[in-house]
Amino acid sequence: MKTVGNQPGLELPTDFKKRDPRPDGTPLLSQHSDREFRSKWGRPHKARWIVDVAPPPPEDYPLERYGTCVAQGNSLTVAYRIDECLWKMSVAVEFDVEMAEARCKTADQMTYFVRLYQGQQPETTLVEVSRWDSCGVRFREERQRIFHTAKGYGLLDTKVPAPMKMPVFEMKGLEDLYVPLSDDELKRMLEDAVKQLHEPRQDSQLFVMSNLSSMTDDQITHSETAVRIAKMILGSGDLGLRDLIANLLSLDCPEPRDTFGQKIRNASLQVLFNSIDLVLKDSANVKGDNVLQSLISEEHDFFSNVLINSLRKDIEAHKTSCPHNACLASKCLTGLLSSCDRLRADVLSGEQMKNEDRTLRAILDEARHFGIQSHCNLEHETERTIKELNRSISGH
Secondary structure: OOOOOOOOOOEOOOOHHHHOOOOOOOOOOHHHOHHHHHHHHOOOOEOOOOOOOOOOOOOOOOOOHHHEEEEEOOHHHHHHHHHHHHHHOOOEEEEEOOOOEEEEEOOOOOEEEEEEEEOOOOOEEEEEEEEOOOOHHHHHHHHHHHHHHHOOOOOOOOOOOHHHHOOHHHOOOOOOOOOOOOHHHHHHHHHHHHHHHOOOOHHHHHHHHHHHHHHOOOOOOOHHHHHHHHHHHHHOOOOOHHHHHHHHHHOOOOOOOOHHHHHHHHHHHHHHHHHHHHHHHHHHHHOOOOHHHHHHHHOHHHHHHHHHHHHHHHHHOOOOOOHHHHHHHHHHHHHHHHHOHHHHHHHHHHHHHHOOOOOHHHHHHHHHHHHHHHOHHHHHHHHHHHHHHHHHHHHO
16 A cells, blocks of 8 residues: 555655654654654645656666665655655755656755665665766765665754864964965955956866855854955945855856766855855954944945846756755845845845836845745745845835
8 A cells, every 4th residue: 555646745544753763663753753743843744756666776787785775665655765865965966766766966066966765674875976077075975864764764964063163273282373365465466366257168167156155154264354355345336246246146057967066166256155154253242333234235236236137047047057066055145135234125125116027026036935845944044035035125
C-alpha cells in the first residue's frame, strides 16, 4: 500500500514520522516527531520526488563503498526523507523520477547527485551520493547528512568546534599581532581587482569575485579591514568596482547548467550582500550616523534605478535560473530597504508610476511560494523583504 499518490505535491499522512521507524525498529525520538516538525518548520513537507520503484543497481560498474548506504524502507519512503532533507538544507534540485536521480546544487555552488537503487533485501533501498565538483571535505559532510536522513534518523545538525568558529584574529595570543593594511594599500588591491574583472576570461572573473567575497567576510578577514573594504566598494564610484558588479548583475541570468555564469553571479551577489551587511552592522555598533543611508543618498540614482532592478531580475528568475542567487538578491534588497526610507518609498512609487504588470511585491510573493515548496531559505528571506515593503506603507 503506497503512502503517497503518484503526483508531486501531495502531502504525506500527518503521522508519517511516527510511523517511520529507525533502522533497528525503534520509534523516532521526540525531537523528530510531528509536533517538533510543526513547531520548527511550520508544516509537513510536500513530496516532490515520487519514486514508486527504484531501478536495480548498475551491472556495468561497481558502486563506491563509501558513496552508498542501505536505508530501511521502500524507494517511495526513502525518496521522501531525502526530498524533505534537501528542502530543509535549501539545496536546489532537479529531479529525474524515471532514473530515480536528483541533481543537487548547494548555496556555495557545490554539485552532487543522489541516486536510488533497489536494495538486496526486501523493503530496503540503496542510496548513492556522488560528487560532481567542489570541495571533497565539504561534500563529505553533505553526504553524511543525506545518509543520516535516508536511514530515518532525521536531519543531522552539523556541529562545528568552537575554535573553528572563532576568527583567527580573536584567538588568545593573536589579538595584538595583526597589523591592519592602510587605506592606500586596500585601494590598490581593489584597483587590481577592477583590472582583472575587465579581462574576458570567466575563470579570472570568478577568481576575483571569490577573493572579494572573502575580503568582505568578517569571519575570514579582520572585521575592521572588511568594513573598510565594504565602504570602498559601495561608496566609491570613482573606483569603478561597484559599477562593475552592477554591470555583471544587469546581464541576463545564466541558465542552470551554466556553471561559470552561475558561480560568477553568485559570488557577485555575495560580495554585495557582505558589503551591505557589514556597513549596517558597523553603523549599529558605532551608534552614529547610518553610513549606508548616507552612501545611498549620495548615489541615489545608482541604487534606486540600477541596483534595485538588477536584484529584482535575480528574484524574478528564482525558478528558471538559480534560487540561491534569488535568495542572496532578496537579502541584499532587505538590507537596502531597511536602511533608507527614501529608497523604499522610491521603489514603491516608481512601480505605481510605471504601472508594471508584476510589482516587486508580487515577484517576491511568487518566489516565496516557490521557497515553500523547494527552498527553505528563499521562503524566509523573501518574507523578510515583503515585511520591509509593507512596513513602508504603514509608515507613510
